[in-house]
Amino acid sequence: MxxxxxxxxxxxxxxxxxxxxxxxxSPPSAQTAKEDPETKISRDFRREAKKTLKLISDPEVDRYVNQMGQRILSSMGPQPYEYRFFVIEDSQLNAFAVPGGTIYIHTGLIERVRKTDELAGVLGHEIVHVKGRHMARLSGMDPLNLLALLGVFLAGAGAQGQMAGVVGQALAATRQLSYTRSLEQEADTLGVKYVAESGYDPRGILNFLKIIEHERTLNPVDIPPYLMTHPVTQERIAHVELALRSTSPGRFRGEALDPIRRIQTILRLQKYEADAVIRENEKLLVGYPANAEPVHFLGLAYHHKGRLAEARANYERAKGLNPNTPxxxxxxxxxxxxxxxxxxxxxxxxxxxxxxxxxxxxxxxxxxxxxxxxxxxxxxxxxxxxxxxxxxxxxxxxxxxxxxxxxxxxxxxxxxxxxxxxxxxxxxxxxxxxxxxxxxxxxxxxxxxxxxxxxxxxxxxxx
Ligand SMILES: [Zn+2]
The missing domain is CATH 1.25.40.10 (Tetratricopeptide repeat domain)
Structure with a gap:
């Protein structure tokens, strides 16, 4: 067997x-000659984003977010869009959805979640914004205006606080692109439903909202972009709690072997933090020498640095300590x-x-x-x-x-x-x-x- x-x-x-x-x-989206305006917005946005943003190209990270997205989508029936999920190397806590099925997540958000279920909650929420065409419903914007606004938003994201003028305009664009309270509620209610139906723990989104609410109280000045487009209020948290009560517990598969920490480590290596990863995991091993996870992560860091003999020793040791290490x-x-x-x-x-x-x-x-x-x-x-x-x-x-x-x-x-x-x-x-x-x-x-x-x-x- x-x-x-x-x-x-x-x-x-x-x-x-x-x-x-x-x-x-044929390539899936080459099949229909005439495409809807939102699919075009997504395509145009992706082309611009590639020039402006630093996207993570690691295959493990790419598959991790795309498979999560597809798994959530699988509980939603046939979709009018082709969804793509990208990770942006940016320490800000943010995730955003472009009409037509393109969803971006910042490394700053992935670094702050504690479980894959929390990230699934964020993705489910963003997918509902796309599926429900929330951005178009925001102000009945026509597609060209929307794209222009997204372009300004993108310029701000790329500038990363260096050019005050651009950032100011981007901030204004971000405000215009902010979802209304009723759209947020819709995204929360349906997001919780789809995430639960795809086997993730829907309580993840509640935990995530609490993390960022906590962060906001620690630093009330620099509001993370995610909070500008998706305001978190006590009312919203109460609404999510209500939505959770109407999902049936016990259907969640639970992630016994959650790969989130491995993904987070890979992201740090992408940011040239291999030495810090080695230092921290060696420190962890002092107290718990038989813990497979830090041994595995040491292996990842040495592998990334090209020190293959050390990588091998650590991988093999981690495998011996726990054969099911993700x-x-x-x-x-x-x-x-x-x-x-x-x-x-x-x-x-x-x-x-x-x-x-x-x-x-x-x-x-x-x-x-x-x-x-x-x-x-x-x-x-x-x-x-x-x-x-x-x-x-x-x-x-x-x-x-x-x-x-x-x-x-x-x-x-x-x-x-x-x-x-x-x-x-x-x-x-x-x-x-x-x-x-x-x-x-x-x-x-x-x-x-x-x-x-x-x-x-x-x-x-x-x-
Ligand atoms: Zn939202």
Whole structure:
């Protein structure tokens, strides 16, 4: 029961992946030529945000927030938008939703929650703002005005307090974009409902509101941006408590192995705080030398610094202390891959897949292992699986483009590179790569024509 062999798993993958070398599907949002104004706002905003904001690109962090978002969305039935979740490197406590399904969370918020359930509460709340079209309902704003206002808001977020004029305007924009009390209540009531239905503990949002309310009393001058767009009052807290009373307790799965602290540690490493992470976790170990978590985090910090021998010693020790340490097998798999210990890497990924067979990250990193072993068709199968599990994630498409390139399947290489650009909202590059793919396949071939349809769909949406 415990050990599904990887070979068996891959024989399935190979069937799925290779007999139909291309489970051919157009990129989800290229399918409809005419898109609604809010989807366009989201696209335009994302393109601007990439230039202005510092986004965290770590795959673990990316999947953590996107899977959480998708899990909440799964309890809400079919959605008119494609939701994307991004993490902004910014110490301010903030999260915001752009009409059309794009949601941003600041690292400052993720750092302050104590449990994944709290973050799920915030995401659920933001999703309801999008789903209910709250920003458009704010003042019956037309989409262009809304986008302009969001642009000013974005400029303020990027300036981070350096340019007083921009910040002042951004503050005014933020005030205009603030949700009304009734919209906040709607987001709280429905957010609690959807979060509970997707198996998170809905009490998380209440805990989170209490954290930020506490923070506000400690520092009444610098009001976190989140509090400006989503004011927290005693009335609001009472309303959330009421909403919680009408959700049935006991249906929450609870996060026995909450990965939040690992994610928080990865975020700190992204901010070049590896030395501080090492110092703090070594200190923690003085009192509790058999605690797997600090040992694991020491491993993460050494791994990040490229000190692979120390990383290995700590990962292996953490695994020995607690085999269920969240993410430990995937971390071991990646490290062994780097060290050239391919058999050990494969065993680690196999364990990771046993725990999470639908985790796209496992397939992405397994693909890396196969590439390092020069097993390119296995790598391609693995990346295809990662892609089918996370169709809006650009990473697998990019890896597929590279892997097909290495096997001289240039049509596929260009196609997937184009797809990766498309998923990153880089439409000019996407169209150029798709045009190259069509040339390789031949414009009259079935593949060539199918790709031409996708290209036309992207082009017809205009800028
Ligand atoms: Zn809100």
């Amino acid at each position: 415990q050990s599904i062999s990887l070979r068996w798993l891959f024989s399935i993958l190979l069937v799925v992946g290779c007999s139909t070398p291309l489970p051919f599907r 993410g430990i097998d995937r971390d071991l798999g990646r490290l062994y891959t780097q060290l050239g210990e391919f058999a050990l890497a494969r065993q680690a990924f196999e364990r990771s897949l046993n725990v999470a067979p639908d985790e796209s990250l496992n397939y992405l990193f397994l693909g890396e292992l196969f590439e390092k072993e020069a097993k390119f068709s296995d790598a391609i199968s693995s990346y295809l699986r990662a892609q089918s599990l996370a169709p809006l994630w650009p990473e697998p498409a990019q890896r597929l483009g590279m892997a097909y390139g290495k096997t001289n399947r240039l049509g596929d290489a260009y196609y997937y590179l184009g797809r990766s650009h498309f998923l990153q909202d880089e439409y000019e590059k996407a169209m150029a790569d798709l045009a190259r793919a069509i040339k390789v396949f031949g414009p009259k071939s079935a593949r060539g024509q199918a790709i031409q349809d996708e290209l036309d769909a992207i082009r017809s949406r205009g800028k």
